[in-house]
Amino acid sequence: MRIAVVAPSCTLKRDAAEQVRALVADRRDCELVIHPQCFLSDGHFAGADGARLAALREVMADPAVDAVWFARGGYGSNRIAEAVLADLPDSARGKTYMGYSDAGFLQAGFYKAGLEVVWGPMPQDVLRSGGEAAVTRALDWLVRRDSSALEPALEAPAMAFNLTVLSNLLGTSIEPDFAGVDLLIEEVSEQLYRIDRTMFHVTASDNVRQARRIRLGRVSDVLENDPAFAIDEAAIVEQWCARSGIVFGGRADIGHDALNRVVPFGSQFR
């Protein structure tokens, strides 16, 4: 199993790369190729759009690559999503694409294009407290489809998105079909009023309203709401589900943390 790491959003930290390399060397069941593009820096991004796009295209077109692992989130994958999808090489199929957070823009478009997409921990997560376990969980899924890596209550077909990413891809060319899907969402570093506003937007979508249900992962590092919002994130999501006729399926074991579990998109692993 040959796993290529590219960074379509922000720059991968060298420390994280070294730690993940060491972890993979110890396992001896896979080979990791960290593309040098991961360490580029251009303002906010891991290199200019052209550099990030070229690296992504390169690993997608490489028949020797079995899985593409997004290095980390941040912001920027949406800026190259349309271009990479306009020109998909045949060898892009048959690979697994894993990541979460900002990588959701690519994952949405890739899933729509019929590629095999999986929500799961990323190399940069190794720097979190408990991060080795997160990265090991991701690799266990990539290398041997270890079902203990999966979100424990998962029912296929499913998809998982960061809520803000989901909101920003609605109405764009990369919006996938949510009909009949368990839609798992999570959030990080937002005020509760923003989460409420984003839920208004997301649950107004006719497409999202076709989901079988919405399940809520962790909402972490909630920024101060002044004045206090009065209800918590679960009540917010429940309220908007009720208003829009979407079933609220309770909590899910995903989030921007080391405990984040794996969610294969769609029905491919049913």
Add this chain to the structure above:
Amino acid sequence: MRIAVVAPSCTLKRDAAEQVRALVADRRDCELVIHPQCFLSDGHFAGADGARLAALREVMADPAVDAVWFARGGYGSNRIAEAVLADLPDSARGKTYMGYSDAGFLQAGFYKAGLEVVWGPMPQDVLRSGGEAAVTRALDWLVRRDSSALEPALEAPAMAFNLTVLSNLLGTSIEPDFAGVDLLIEEVSEQLYRIDRTMFHVTASDNVRQARRIRLGRVSDVLENDPAFAIDEAAIVEQWCARSGIVFGGRADIGHDALNRVVPFGSQFR
């Protein structure tokens, strides 16, 4: 001219109410009725959804009210927009509805429903440095359609929105038709990466792509982007306009500040 003030989003400060009352008393060309709901507080909001909705319905149904002036922004008008639109009284027509920022959710839906909507300063703006001029500008428009209050390069039909509000109303039942319209946008208290992401979302909309052009108001209180984003807000908006085939019409004289000008929606003042 009888002007009713209600607060569909956050609580109006008492100081602001007193200063605007004094200003109106001095003018002697209009009467101001500040609804007691403006001073309610329920968590984030100026009263619970039901209280804000009831006050808004009351002034919209009152035939003695000539203009409804939204007290301030913040967040929350989207939570009552659908309900108030489901049940519009006849006397809601023939009034002017003025405000900006979070009031944009109501303004979008009201404009779509055929009501007379105007972007402009709000009572709470009186607390800004130079705020008396802002409030006077709003009143000059409401009371005597003073054209010096208007955004100086305005070409009808036009609309104006806070960018984040615009993004969050796309795909909802309150989304108006942007075909042929000059769409003025502005932003406050966001990081540049968020503005870039929101522009991706907004300019992907087939409806927004029918706009005659996009013009960019002020982007103020920009939060720190780590690392620095490399391009500024005007370059961001220009890039996304170019990518999506929308004409970029340059800067506009609106924003979350005391210089904010008046933008009547649509063609009613052509």
